[in-house]
Amino acid sequence: MRMPSMKxxxxxxxxxxxxxxxxxxxxxxxxxxxxxxxxDLIPQYLSNRWSDLAFARQLLANGDFYLLSRMAHRxxxxxxxxxxARLGEIAQMLEAAADQQxxxxxxxxxxxxxxxxxSVRIDYV
Amino acid sequence: MSSNPDxxxxxxxxxxxxxxxxxxxxxxxxxxxxxxxxxVDSGVKALACxxxxxxxxxxxxxxxxDMNGLRLLGEIHRQDPVxxxxxxxxxxxxxxxLEAAHLGVAAFLEKPLRKESFLAAVAEAVNIxxxxxFAAGDLKTSAGQLVYxxxxxxxxxxxxxxxxxxxxxxxLSGETGTGKELIARALHELGARRDQPFVSINCSALPEPLLxxxxxxxxxxxxxxxxxxxxxxxxxxxxxxxxxxxxGDMPLxxxxxxxxxxxxxxxxxxxxxxSVKIDVRVISATHQDLAKMVEQKQFRDDLYYxxxxxxxxxxxLRQRAEDIPALLEFFLTRLAERGDGKIKAFAPEARAAxxxxxxxxxxxxxxxxxxxxxxxxxxxxxxxxxxxxxxxxQTLGMQTLDEAKAGFxxxxxxxxxxxxxxxxxxxAKIAGRNRTEFYNLLSRHSLQPEEFRRRND
Numbered sequence: 001m002r003m004p005s006m007k008x009x010x011x012x013x014x015x016x017x018x019x020x021x022x023x024x025x026x027x028x029x030x031x032x033x034x035x036x037x038x039x040d041l042i043p044q045y046l047s048n049r050w051s052d053l054a055f056a057r058q059l060l061a062n063g064d065f066y067l068l069s070r071m072a073h074r075x076x077x078x079x080x081x082x083x084x085a086r087l088g089e090i091a092q093m094l095e096a097a098a099d100q101q102x103x104x105x106x107x108x109x110x111x112x113x114x115x116x117x118x119s120v121r122i123d124y125v
Numbered sequence: 126m127s128s129n130p131d132x133x134x135x136x137x138x139x140x141x142x143x144x145x146x147x148x149x150x151x152x153x154x155x156x157x158x159x160x161x162x163x164x165v166d167s168g169v170k171a172l173a174c175x176x177x178x179x180x181x182x183x184x185x186x187x188x189x190x191d192m193n194g195l196r197l198l199g200e201i202h203r204q205d206p207v208x209x210x211x212x213x214x215x216x217x218x219x220x221x222x223l224e225a226a227h228l229g230v231a232a233f234l235e236k237p238l239r240k241e242s243f244l245a246a247v248a249e250a251v252n253i254x255x256x257x258x259f260a261a262g263d264l265k266t267s268a269g270q271l272v273y274x275x276x277x278x279x280x281x282x283x284x285x286x287x288x289x290x291x292x293x294x295x296x297l298s299g300e301t302g303t304g305k306e307l308i309a310r311a312l313h314e315l316g317a318r319r320d321q322p323f324v325s326i327n328c329s330a331l332p333e334p335l336l337x338x339x340x341x342x343x344x345x346x347x348x349x350x351x352x353x354x355x356x357x358x359x360x361x362x363x364x365x366x367x368x369x370x371x372x373g374d375m376p377l378x379x380x381x382x383x384x385x386x387x388x389x390x391x392x393x394x395x396x397x398x399x400s401v402k403i404d405v406r407v408i409s410a411t412h413q414d415l416a417k418m419v420e421q422k423q424f425r426d427d428l429y430y431x432x433x434x435x436x437x438x439x440x441x442l443r444q445r446a447e448d449i450p451a452l453l454e455f456f457l458t459r460l461a462e463r464g465d466g467k468i469k470a471f472a473p474e475a476r477a478a479x480x481x482x483x484x485x486x487x488x489x490x491x492x493x494x495x496x497x498x499x500x501x502x503x504x505x506x507x508x509x510x511x512x513x514x515x516x517x518x519q520t521l522g523m524q525t526l527d528e529a530k531a532g533f534x535x536x537x538x539x540x541x542x543x544x545x546x547x548x549x550x551x552x553a554k555i556a557g558r559n560r561t562e563f564y565n566l567l568s569r570h571s572l573q574p575e576e577f578r579r580r581n582d
Contacts (some may be wrong), residue, residue, distance in 0.1 A: 035240075037157055038150070045146050078147040080237035088237060113150045 032084040036124040068097035136251050140164045141171040141185040168192025187214035206435045209250045223269025266310040272455045275445040289315035296432050297410040299439030300488030305410040313366040315351045321365030324358045326424045329374035330536040353546040359392040366406045373413035384428045442484045449480045456495040475509040482516050498516045535570040547577035
């Protein structure tokens with residue numbers, strides 16, 4: 001079930017940023033600082049994100065924006081907590097694009113997501 | 126403190142989240158802080174888990190596929206109203222927050238969580254729960270002392286400690302004389318509102334118009350005899366606790382008004398044009414079966430629902446007979462301190478008779494029996510015969526009709542003086558007595574009108 005307050009909540013989260021729904025593509029190879037006490041959780045976490053990406057592409061092909069939005073929302077809920085703040089931002093854009101049923105914007109966000117996963121370097125601190 | 130991993134080792138947390146990554150993350154944070162964590166990925170599994178163990182805290186995600194977090198916490202609340210709970214959500218709206226508040230949810234955490242604030246909120250929530258080693262003892266309040274050794278009272282006092290820290294509305298049930306007001310005092314004095322007023326009113330003691338004026342206050346000229354403005358008890362208790370004793374005796378028309386105050390957190394004095402915002406924790410008590418009264422339409426179901434957020438039952442003395450020896454020692458010592466200082470004791474067979482007695486009047490009756498035995502006993506050792514005699518005299522009537530009438534008269538006159546701001550002429554007029562007769566009544570009950578003039582300065 002989607003919450004009745006979802007739109008208002010998204011507005012609150014998104015503010016006035018990114019009205020086009022596009023994420024800038026000139027993202028430098030990100031270095032993420034992750035708490036060393038989470039080190040053994042990270043391989044599984046990143047593996048799950050790759051699985052999500054594959055599934056998200058299937059969902060986009062099927063036009064299932066509802067499940068896309070749910071998936072993006074779930075990623076947004078934990079990415080920053082693990083230390084992947086940028087991934088959380090991409091997930092937020094993806095969720096907004098899926099809510100607007102904007103296939104092009106969803107595709108762009110999935111590309112950004114893909115680029116992030118390919119290039120991310122982790123420093124355990 | 127719970128920030129110290131060593132002191133958290135006995136604390137158990139049930140964590141519910143259908144996002145496996147988030148569940149793993151929170152479990153890691155909590156485990157490293159010393160908590161024992163049971164992590165499950167659905168509300169159904171959480172309820173199954175609660176069948177076998179009682180955690181110190183339940184933390185649940187809000188949106189889950191099989192069972193919404195609020196539905197889960199609602200179910201948990203029905204089973205154990207004082208078990209602390211927390212909600213995590215990335216998309217909560219105001220209705221969710223309101224429902225969560227009604228369920229007494231200790232914290233509503235927004236995702237993505239930050240480790241420090243998450244652990245701080247958890248530490249605060251588990252501190253609501255007394256440590257597992259919490260055991261029998263005496264709980265002192267400004268109005269008296271709760272003396273107990275029994276498991277049933279330990280359980281109740283444990284719940285009092287857990288509930289006291291929050292602001293949930295509490296309903297105390299139990300027979301007359303079981304100590305409901307002391308429990309209400311304890312709830313107030315153990316909580317964050319302890320430095321604010323604790324205001325108590327017996328809803329059965331006053332006729333409806335006076336009770337209304339007492340609770341809500343009135344403006345000058347609001348009705349005949351309202352010669353000055355009077356601040357109601359809801360406002361007097363602002364920031365603190367209002368104890369509504371014998372709530373079952375509140376007239377239906379006033380129940381609607383109390384319900385409105387609890388919904389709006391605002392009160393409008395009788396004859397007033399504007400509502401005043403208030404922040405009051407309401408504790409109510411009754412010896413009646415309110416659920417039955419609701420069925421019989423004698424009590425409003427919506428008010429019952431509002432008041433009964435955390436129900437606490439105070440057991441009768443016959444269900445905690447093992448507390449009687451400790452209570453006897455307590456009363457003997459206290460009464461000796463007030464009297465000649467000579468401590469007396471009950472003969473063994475006298476003690477046995479007291480422990481086996483039914484005490485329909487509960488602690489209050491036990492206290493009366495002890496007091497009477499002390500006064501009448503000539504020796505240091507109180508004999509069984511004296512106990513039997515005191516018990517027989519006490520069994521039927523805790524109060525004579527004259528005593529009951531005098532009690533009502535005193536409360537009635539005091540309420541008149543409060544309502545009239547200590548104005549004797551007006552109070553006498555309302556009571557239908559001339560000034561001389563009214564002064565005689567004041568003298569009989571040792572009531573000083575000037576003491577009632579200070580309240581609204």
